[in-house]
Amino acid sequence: MKVLQERIRQDGLILSDTVLKVDSFLNHQVDTQLALEIGQEFARIFAGRPVTKVLTIEASGIQFAMAAGIALGVPFLYAKKKKAVTLSEQVYSAPVHSFTRQETYQVSLSQKYLGPGDKVIIVDDFLATGAALLGLVDIVEQAGAELVGVGCVIEKSFQEGRGLLEQRGVRVHSLARISSMSPGEINFIEDEPSVSRIKEKV
Template sequence: MKILEERIRQEGLILSDTVLKVDSFLNHQVDTQLVLQIGEEFGRIFGHQPVTKVLTVEASGIQFAMATGIALGVPFVYAKKKKAVTQSEEVYSAPVHSFTRHEDYQISISQKYLGPDDKVLIVDDFLATGAALVGLADIVNASGAELLGVGCVIEKSFQEGRSLLEERGIAVHSLARISSMSPGEIHFINHHTEETMKESAGC
């Protein structure tokens, strides 16, 4: 997604070979118009499938799930990271390790809001280690719902997240795929490169 790559080049702060901050327009201060366009792009990519529900994890996935839900005309559900006092009913849950925050947590979704009749699209802001997304995929499996795909806004393609998801047979689409980065420099996998890589990998 060209406009997204441009914004990342302009405003993204690359703190190291693995840490990219996009909090001026995506996940602290949020450019609502850009996020709406991101939702429309996910709608374009996944809209031919009968999605009944968009799924994400709090907090930074919420705006993208909202925009994608708007584009597809379906509700979204966000997994919670901690069991609240008011969340007393039965939940599906999965353990997740956060490499950013250096901590383990549980993500959970009420069993009332996910079940065998649902056809689910998972969206999130980043695909890096894939930890949260694998957890969400496990929750979808546990609920009996069908997982139609995973949509990520930014993918760090040099980390293992995509492989972990694809090994499980999950279709992954990311709107900006970073092949490598270091302070002052960032490279995206463009469509041509992507096709070349797929051909050389025999896909």
């Protein structure tokens, strides 16, 4: 997604070879117009495949799941990082290890909102180690729902997340794939064959 790559070049802050801050426009302050365009891009990528729900995890996936839900005309769900006091009913849950925070938390989703018959896309802001997304894939499997694919806003392609998801048979579509970065320089993978294949099918 060209406009996103340009925005990352312009406003992203590369703190090291692995840490990119995009909190001026994506995940602390949010450019609502860009978020809507990101949702439309996900809808375009998954066009022609029936989707009943968009799934993400709190907190920074919410704006993109909402944008995708708007574009697709479906509700979205956000899994919680700890079991809420008022979440008393049965939940699907999976452990997720956060490498950034060096802690493992439980991600949970009420069983009422996902089940067989649902066709789901999972959306998140970043794909790096894939830990959070693999937890969400677990939850979709527990629900017996069909996973249409995973859509990420930014992928650190030099980390293992995409590979781990693809090993599980998951289709991954990222709007900006970073092949390498260092302070002052960022390189994107321009071509995404899996997206082209989807487009040909439509």
